[in-house]
Amino acid sequence: MKSVRVRVCLGLTVAALLAGCGGVKTTSSGGGAEGNYPTGNIQMSVGASPGGSTDLITRAIAEGLGKELGVSVPVVNKPGANGALNAKELQSAPADGYKIAVQNASLFTITPLAVSAAEAVKIDDFDLIGGVSQDDYMLAAHADSGYKTIADLKKAGKTIKYGTTGVGTGAQLASALTFKVAGIPSTDVPFDGGAPAMTALLGRQVDVATFQLGEGIENVKAGKLVPLAVFSGERIKYLPDVPTAKEQGFDVVVSQYRFLTAPKGTPEEVKSKLFDAAKKTFATDAYKKFNEANFLTPIEVPPSEVQKMLGDSTSKYKGQVEQYGIKLGSA
Amino acid sequence: MDFLNPVLDGFGVVLEPANLLYCLAGVVIGMLIGVLPGLGPAATIAILLPITYGVEPVAAIIMLAGIFYGAQYGGTITSVLLRLPGEASSVVTVFDGYALARQGKAGTALGIAAIGSFIGGTISIIGLSLLAPIVAEVALDFGPPEYAALALLGVLLVATVGRGGKLKSVIAAGIGLLLATVGRDTFTGASRFTFDSLNLADGIDFVPIAMGLFGLGEILYNLEERHTRVQVPAKVANVWPSRSELRQARGAIGRGSVIGFVLGVLPGGGATLSSLVAYAVEKRRAKQPERFGHGAIEGVAAPETANNAAATSSFIPLLTLGIPANATMALMFGALLIQGIPPGPQLVSEHPDLFWGVINSMYVGNVLLLIMSIPLVGVFVKILRIRPAILAPITVLITLLGVYTVNNQVFDIFLVIVFGVVGYLMKKFGFEPGPLVLAFVLGSVLEIAVRQSLLIFEGDVTGFVTRPISGTVLGLLVVVLVLPLVKIVLKRQRRSL
Numbered sequence: 053m054k055s056v057r058v059r060v061c062l063g064l065t066v067a068a069l070l071a072g073c074g075g076v077k078t079t080s081s082g083g084g085a086e087g088n089y090p091t092g093n094i095q096m097s098v099g100a101s102p103g104g105s106t107d108l109i110t111r112a113i114a115e116g117l118g119k120e121l122g123v124s125v126p127v128v129n130k131p132g133a134n135g136a137l138n139a140k141e142l143q144s145a146p147a148d149g150y151k152i153a154v155q156n157a158s159l160f161t162i163t164p165l166a167v168s169a170a171e172a173v174k175i176d177d178f179d180l181i182g183g184v185s186q187d188d189y190m191l192a193a194h195a196d197s198g199y200k201t202i203a204d205l206k207k208a209g210k211t212i213k214y215g216t217t218g219v220g221t222g223a224q225l226a227s228a229l230t231f232k233v234a235g236i237p238s239t240d241v242p243f244d245g246g247a248p249a250m251t252a253l254l255g256r257q258v259d260v261a262t263f264q265l266g267e268g269i270e271n272v273k274a275g276k277l278v279p280l281a282v283f284s285g286e287r288i289k290y291l292p293d294v295p296t297a298k299e300q301g302f303d304v305v306v307s308q309y310r311f312l313t314a315p316k317g318t319p320e321e322v323k324s325k326l327f328d329a330a331k332k333t334f335a336t337d338a339y340k341k342f343n344e345a346n347f348l349t350p351i352e353v354p355p356s357e358v359q360k361m362l363g364d365s366t367s368k369y370k371g372q373v374e375q376y377g378i379k380l381g382s383a
Numbered sequence: 384m385d386f387l388n389p390v391l392d393g394f395g396v397v398l399e400p401a402n403l404l405y406c407l408a409g410v411v412i413g414m415l416i417g418v419l420p421g422l423g424p425a426a427t428i429a430i431l432l433p434i435t436y437g438v439e440p441v442a443a444i445i446m447l448a449g450i451f452y453g454a455q456y457g458g459t460i461t462s463v464l465l466r467l468p469g470e471a472s473s474v475v476t477v478f479d480g481y482a483l484a485r486q487g488k489a490g491t492a493l494g495i496a497a498i499g500s501f502i503g504g505t506i507s508i509i510g511l512s513l514l515a516p517i518v519a520e521v522a523l524d525f526g527p528p529e530y531a532a533l534a535l536l537g538v539l540l541v542a543t544v545g546r547g548g549k550l551k552s553v554i555a556a557g558i559g560l561l562l563a564t565v566g567r568d569t570f571t572g573a574s575r576f577t578f579d580s581l582n583l584a585d586g587i588d589f590v591p592i593a594m595g596l597f598g599l600g601e602i603l604y605n606l607e608e609r610h611t612r613v614q615v616p617a618k619v620a621n622v623w624p625s626r627s628e629l630r631q632a633r634g635a636i637g638r639g640s641v642i643g644f645v646l647g648v649l650p651g652g653g654a655t656l657s658s659l660v661a662y663a664v665e666k667r668r669a670k671q672p673e674r675f676g677h678g679a680i681e682g683v684a685a686p687e688t689a690n691n692a693a694a695t696s697s698f699i700p701l702l703t704l705g706i707p708a709n710a711t712m713a714l715m716f717g718a719l720l721i722q723g724i725p726p727g728p729q730l731v732s733e734h735p736d737l738f739w740g741v742i743n744s745m746y747v748g749n750v751l752l753l754i755m756s757i758p759l760v761g762v763f764v765k766i767l768r769i770r771p772a773i774l775a776p777i778t779v780l781i782t783l784l785g786v787y788t789v790n791n792q793v794f795d796i797f798l799v800i801v802f803g804v805v806g807y808l809m810k811k812f813g814f815e816p817g818p819l820v821l822a823f824v825l826g827s828v829l830e831i832a833v834r835q836s837l838l839i840f841e842g843d844v845t846g847f848v849t850r851p852i853s854g855t856v857l858g859l860l861v862v863v864l865v866l867p868l869v870k871i872v873l874k875r876q877r878r879s880l
Binding site for chain 2: 102103104108111115130136137166167168211218239240243244247248250252266269271273274346
């Protein structure tokens with residue numbers, strides 16, 4: 053009887069320890085001397101659940117940073133509010149380079165157009181470490197629909213129902229803008245992420261849908277979906293035959309890009325050390341293969357350029373949304 | 384019989400020693416994390432993902448798949464022994480599983496669950512091998528209107544589960560529906576009941592609600608009980624189900640397998656719906672439905688079979704359409720991409736070794752899980768021999784830890800405590816937490832699906848009835864609602880004659 057009790061208790065303790073592993077706690081032994089950075093673990097938080105693009109990118113970078121800097125780089129998922137929850141936490145973390153995160157451009161440039169001011173986050177509250185990569189959107193129709201271009205949708209002469217991956221996402225902004233600019237009557241049907249939007253498009257519950265490249269490219273290759281446009285500035289190497297919306301005469305350039313951020317006031321040496329290590333990671337074959345496999349386009353640019361890109365897209369989106377009277381959400 | 388060749392080659396792949404080892408590792412890890420409330424397969428796979436980079440694609444996916452369906456086996460254990468359902472799909476198991484445990488029949492419950500899980504899983508794999516492409520096409524006909532109809536059916540079934548009175552169940556379900564509205568509106572981005580807290584922007588997570596209402600609520604209630612009467616550890620007898628009990632559960636396991644396989648294909652809430660529907664079907668068929676909620680063996684067999692069958696069939700959308708049906712499948716999607724095998728319609732033809740290797744590994748995995756379950760049931764049941772004074776604080780600790788690991792948010796720990804108090808009060812006043820939790824899960828599905836449908840129909844409500852599948856489900860719903868009324872009327876007439 054007693055041995056049983058001990059065994060079970062032991063089992064539960066092991067269980068508890070295992071559970072603890074889920075949220076790896078870092079002992080960030082910061083210290084004053086930035087010259088020695090890093091002396092402890094660097095925690096990378098992700099504002100999304102495991103499995104999404106941001107999560108996979110963070111994990112790929114974390115692995116590289118760990119090797120380059122010789123410390124452990126645990127990844128912690130802090131999903132919630134499209135990443136705003138994680139952003140606010142990072143914002144108030146000590147600016148010593150022991151807590152960093154890959155963040156999405158849409159959180160700063162598009163989501164604020166859809167949600168209340170209290171939930172919006174500003175890029176000025178962070179320090180930028182450097183750019184990471186770009187993840188493009190495509191507009192696609194079911195192969196049986198016969199649509200091949202955006203102009204075909206206009207010719208259809210009916211209200212086009214379009215699926216998007218949710219309120220305040222690039223997919224929503226890109227499609228809403230396209231239909232307004234092209235003067236096509238349309239209804240926005242938001243889904244909770246890419247997978248349900250894809251399901252609805254494949255099942256022809258909606259006429260067209262906008263989602264990220266990686267989510268739909270296999271169904272394009274299989275001939276089940278026809279891409280009508282991509283929303284990048286120039287054609288994408290993964291879909292070289294698909295014209296951009298701009299080429300088709302509609303000034304809609306929307307893409308998701310990601311960059312490394314740190315809390316405001318992180319020392320310059322720390323940031324450049326991190327960016328150097330990131331650049332070395334980006335240069336490895338493993339990381340390049342990762343980008344290819346996930347249909348990502350590198351934008352491994354210095355922080356000043358990221359700042360400029362963010363500023364440009366924020367003002368451009370804001371201007372276009374106001375010009376065409378688009379309401380993304382209740383904001 | 385050319386089409387059989389890749390299938391048989393798939394067995395060749397599985398039986399390679401390395402792959403067998405990865406399969407074993409996967410199911411063992413899966414079972415362990417299934418026992419822990421909170422830490423689910425998705426989080427575990429995320430942690431293990433980097434390890435799989437250096438592994439052969441087939442072996443990697445075999446292991447990750449093993450973690451996923453292994454976790455379904457483990458999840459039952461805490462539901463039955465400690466009243467802690469780790470996932471929405473095992474909430475239903477709590478009703479009769481925990482009741483059986485209180486009667487000293489925890490072994491019976493766990494044994495029947497293991498057998499049901501094995502059979503449900505295996506039938507579902509056979510279905511997956513033979514019908515995957517067809518089923519996937521049919522699943523595409525399930526648009527928002529069909530989800531709306533199914534979720535509505537689910538919400539109505541919720542009121543019939545559990546042991547409390549119907550009225551109390553309906554009240555609890557109503558509260559569950561209200562809680563489901565908390566969070567950022569998916570359609571307008573408006574904040575609902577979030578009090579400007581970002582922690583509530585995505586709504587309340589399922590885990591703190593279920594852990595609080597069931598687990599913590601029960602512990603608090605027992606604390607009070609201890610003041611009024613001396614508490615002894617629950618009796619532990621009958622470590623294995625008897626022959627008559629097996630016979631009793633046979634039908635439930637068969638029907639649960641089919642229900643689980645079919646509903647599991649549907650992305651989002653498929654597994655939860657299947658366990659609920661399987662339970663409701665058994666209760667409706669039973670000669671003495673009042674046994675349900677008080678330790679009916681079918682009440683454990685049906686949902687446990689169904690949720691395992693559903694776990695297996697949820698691979699279908701990923702492997703045939705390239706669409707991840709749930710959070711774990713989203714990670715599998717990522718794992719496959721990293722391995723250079725993009726999941727999509729061409730996966731079967733381009734990578735038959737992977738497709739059939741993974742599917743066939745599930746047979747092996749299920750056998751391994753069953754073999755492991757038999758001795759483990761005996762071990763886990765002994766947890767109940769621990770004095771409540773020792774077991775309760777350990778359970779609370781693990782619950783709080785587990786809840787924290789889901790989103791790594793301290794906020795969720797506070798939530799679980801709040802819901803623990805609510806759960807205690809509910810139990811005290813005779814309300815069942817089951818209907819609340821299930822309505823909460825189905826409520827968000829229902830709301831989103833109805834609003835999407837109305838957008839698709841351009842506001843025309845008749846669309847729900849004119850589409851064949853949603854129309855049929857709604858018809859069924861009317862029958863379910865009206866039939867008891869007709870019966871009552873007939874009975875009255877007969878009496879008056």
